[in-house]
Amino acid sequence: xxxxxxxxxxxxxxxxxxxxxxxxxxxxxxxxxxxxxxxxxxxxxxxxxxxxxxxxxxxxxxxxxxxxxxxxxxxxxxxxxxxxxxxxxxxxxxxxxxxxxxxxxxxxxxxxxxxxxxxxxxxxxxxxxxxxxxxxxxxxxxxxxxxxxxxxxxxxxxxxxxxxxxxxxxxxxxxxxxxxxxxxxxxxxxxxxxxxxxxxxxxxxxxxxxxxxxxxxxxxxxxxxxxxxxxxxxxxxxxxxxxxxxxxxxxxxxxxxxxxxxxxxxxxxxxxxxxxxxxxxxxxxxxxxxxxxxxxxxxxxxxxxxxxxxxxxxxxxxxxx
Amino acid sequence: xxxxxxxxxxxxxxxxxxxxxxxxxxxxxxxxxxxxxxxxxxxxxxxxxxxxxxxxxxxxxxxxxxxxxxxxxxxxxxxxxxxxxxxxxxxxxxxxxxxxxxxxxxxxxxxxxxxxxxxxxxxxxxxxxxxxxxxxxxxxxxxxxxxxxxxxxxxxxxxxxxxxxxxxxxxxxxxxxxxxxxxxxxxxxxxxxxxxxxxxxxxxxxxxxxxxxxxxxxxxxxxxxxxxxxxxxxxxxxxxxxxxxxxxxxxxxxxxxxxxxxxxxxxxxxxxxxxxxxxxxxxxxxxxxxxxxxxxxxxxxxxxxxxxxxxxxxxxxxxxxxxxxxxxxxxxxxxxxxxxxxxxxxxxxxxxxxxxxxxxxxxx
Numbered sequence: 078x079x080x081x082x083x084x085x086x087x088x089x090x091x092x093x094x095x096x097x098x099x100x101x102x103x104x105x106x107x108x109x110x111x112x113x114x115x116x117x118x119x120x121x122x123x124x125x126x127x128x129x130x131x132x133x134x135x136x137x138x139x140x141x142x143x144x145x146x147x148x149x150x151x152x153x154x155x156x157x158x159x160x161x162x163x164x165x166x167x168x169x170x171x172x173x174x175x176x177x178x179x180x181x182x183x184x185x186x187x188x189x190x191x192x193x194x195x196x197x198x199x200x201x202x203x204x205x206x207x208x209x210x211x212x213x214x215x216x217x218x219x220x221x222x223x224x225x226x227x228x229x230x231x232x233x234x235x236x237x238x239x240x241x242x243x244x245x246x247x248x249x250x251x252x253x254x255x256x257x258x259x260x261x262x263x264x265x266x267x268x269x270x271x272x273x274x275x276x277x278x279x280x281x282x283x284x285x286x287x288x289x290x291x292x293x294x295x296x297x298x299x300x301x302x303x304x305x306x307x308x309x310x311x312x313x314x315x316x317x318x319x320x321x322x323x324x325x326x327x328x329x330x331x332x333x334x335x336x337x338x339x340x341x342x343x344x345x346x347x348x349x350x351x352x353x354x355x356x357x358x359x360x361x362x363x364x365x366x367x368x369x370x371x372x373x374x375x376x377x378x379x380x381x382x383x384x385x386x387x388x389x390x391x392x393x394x395x396x397x398x
Numbered sequence: 399x400x401x402x403x404x405x406x407x408x409x410x411x412x413x414x415x416x417x418x419x420x421x422x423x424x425x426x427x428x429x430x431x432x433x434x435x436x437x438x439x440x441x442x443x444x445x446x447x448x449x450x451x452x453x454x455x456x457x458x459x460x461x462x463x464x465x466x467x468x469x470x471x472x473x474x475x476x477x478x479x480x481x482x483x484x485x486x487x488x489x490x491x492x493x494x495x496x497x498x499x500x501x502x503x504x505x506x507x508x509x510x511x512x513x514x515x516x517x518x519x520x521x522x523x524x525x526x527x528x529x530x531x532x533x534x535x536x537x538x539x540x541x542x543x544x545x546x547x548x549x550x551x552x553x554x555x556x557x558x559x560x561x562x563x564x565x566x567x568x569x570x571x572x573x574x575x576x577x578x579x580x581x582x583x584x585x586x587x588x589x590x591x592x593x594x595x596x597x598x599x600x601x602x603x604x605x606x607x608x609x610x611x612x613x614x615x616x617x618x619x620x621x622x623x624x625x626x627x628x629x630x631x632x633x634x635x636x637x638x639x640x641x642x643x644x645x646x647x648x649x650x651x652x653x654x655x656x657x658x659x660x661x662x663x664x665x666x667x668x669x670x671x672x673x674x675x676x677x678x679x680x681x682x683x684x685x686x687x688x689x690x691x692x693x694x695x696x697x698x699x700x701x702x703x704x705x706x707x708x709x710x711x712x713x714x715x716x717x718x719x720x721x722x723x724x725x726x727x728x729x730x731x732x733x734x735x736x737x738x739x740x741x742x743x744x745x746x747x748x749x750x751x752x753x754x755x756x757x758x759x760x761x762x
Contacts, residue, residue: 115539159741163748168478168539170741172687173733180729181426187724188430194724317543324537361559367551370544374526377536377544 094341100319103291110284115171118316119178124296146293153289164393234302264387441713453598459708465686475651481542483683484549489660492519520660528652
């Protein structure tokens with residue numbers, strides 16, 4: 078593999094890692110506040126559809142982004158009401174949200190566009206086009222650094238840069254603000270937060286809604302940046318893989334970036350190569366396709382160190398009487 | 399003190415949840431510009447008014463009984479098995495191997511062999527996530543989801559590279575030998591004058607599913623192992639004090655669950671397709687979740703819920719055929735049922751409890 082091919086592989090890694098990263102950080106906010114969220118997949122899918130649909134109808138990518146975020150937020154609200162107000166089972170609620178998104182997107186897509194559950198192809202302003210950073214073309218010929226800058230760093234949709242900036246932002250919010258301290262506390266010891274006079278319900282809702290916004294951006298990027306339309310089940314399990322990345326990262330923002338880049342790299346390999354030939358032994362294409370899922374299981378099996386989830390995760394908080 | 403009688407909790411809560419799900423589904427149909435009344439009529443016509451419709455309804459119901467029981471058994475050990483789909487795919491592989499490579503003299507022997515193979519393959523596919531959950535603490539929900547996709551890739555590989563007959567382009571096995579074909583309802587219930595269940599895929603494995611219901615009931619409520627499973631699901635720490643080994647129960651419960659999901663293949667692969675195809679499970683593993691929740695993890699409830707979902711599935715196919723409503727409507731209904739019976743059950747229970755409390759106060 079030559080240098081340029083390698084850079085292109087990394088470039089593709091960044092693009093596949095972006096929706097994973099946004100979803101992973103979304104899950105991070107939710108789970109740090111003690112709300113498990115299996116429904117990342119469904120929220121991304123709903124956001125992908127509604128952003129593509131509104132972008133197709135209005136011709137504006139920004140309107141699409143807004144619609145995607147609203148769609149993910151409304152599913153977040155359902156999850157919040159079920160798991161915070163009615164103390165329901167958070168796993169079951171998440172599964173329900175995934176099916177709801179999976180069915181509704183096709184139903185509405187068929188109703189609006191009659192193209193078998195797709196949206197029309199987005200063009201021009203209805204998409205997030207790649208941005209060329211300053212001097213990218215001028216520097217392209219510089220050996221090594223040139224291709225890295227012009228191919229790898231420059232030339233992504235704006236949402237890719239948004240996702241990358243969300244990592245330090247998440248870190249800052251969680252570890253350097255009062256809000257972040259309370260958010261982490263509510264996932265570890267909600268009774269202590271309650272005693273301190275902070276509303277557990279309000280904190281958890283805030284976390285669930287932030288999760289919705291980030292899932293919304295992830296979905297919008299899928300349909301309007303990575304691809305140019307919505308297709309049935311286009312999230313392709315990224316929501317679940319984001320959850321695995323979150324566990325791999327032990328619920329920490331910078332590690333989440335690393336974990337998502339790793340999974341993104343596997344996706345990049347899968348799209349670029351078919352059968353992989355390792356010293357005469359050929360890995361079949363089906364194995365390469367299953368690789369991200371197999372790695373997920375290996376990661377979850379804890380062969381890479383023990384991950385301790387937030388202590389109050391998944392348990393509804395009942396105020397003492 | 400109980401807030402409301404047990405029968406109300408067992409009957410009224412799911413009933414109201416289903417009514418809520420039905421109302422929302424009707425609103426969804428309205429929103430996409432179709433009439434819910436007409437849609438419902440069409441579904442009833444297609445699924446229940448002819449014996450052939452019943453033949454499809456009960457065929458789907460057979461699949462859902464197996465996957466519903468699978469999810470239920472795991473739920474009793476407070477394990478959430480979302481891997482029914484993958485376990486059923488592997489069950490299909492077991493069934494296919496047994497049917498293709500063993501020269502069965504008669505279907506009655508073939509069904510025993512294939513049921514055992516399907517159960518064994520399904521159980522083994524559940525073993526790894528179960529082991530990882532019990533020993534390494536990796537979350538069973540995510541591992542079983544991953545195993546669904548790994549199963550799909552594995553099946554794809556086996557069908558394309560190993561079991562596909564030479565010269566065939568389609569990723570599927572050869573048709574199973576004649577002797578392994580299961581009698582359909584048409585073969586069993588038609589007389590010379592009247593042909594019933596024409597062209598419908600319901601077959602003798604429906605009765606296998608009924609037997610499975612009884613066996614699961616005996617296992618859970620009439621055996622020591624079942625008691626241990628339920629005690630473990632109720633409180634892991636209490637079970638541990640009582641000398642119940644968590645690792646053992648987790649693995650056994652998941653393997654029983656996987657075996658039940660795998661046995662779906664007797665109906666779908668041996669009974670209907672009569673060969674192993676790529677997407678033979680058709681999402682039945684996931685519908686098992688809704689069926690188990692709606693049936694409150696009890697075999698009788700699972701049986702009733704499975705027939706209801708069989709009706710929805712067959713009715714949904716009719717809708718997709720005659721109207722502009724896509725099959726995904728069933729996914730939406732399934733989601734609403736899971737949401738209301740599984741996650742928002744307290745929303746229904748709390749007002750009911752209040753009602754029963756106020757009734758009791760009046761009596762006193």
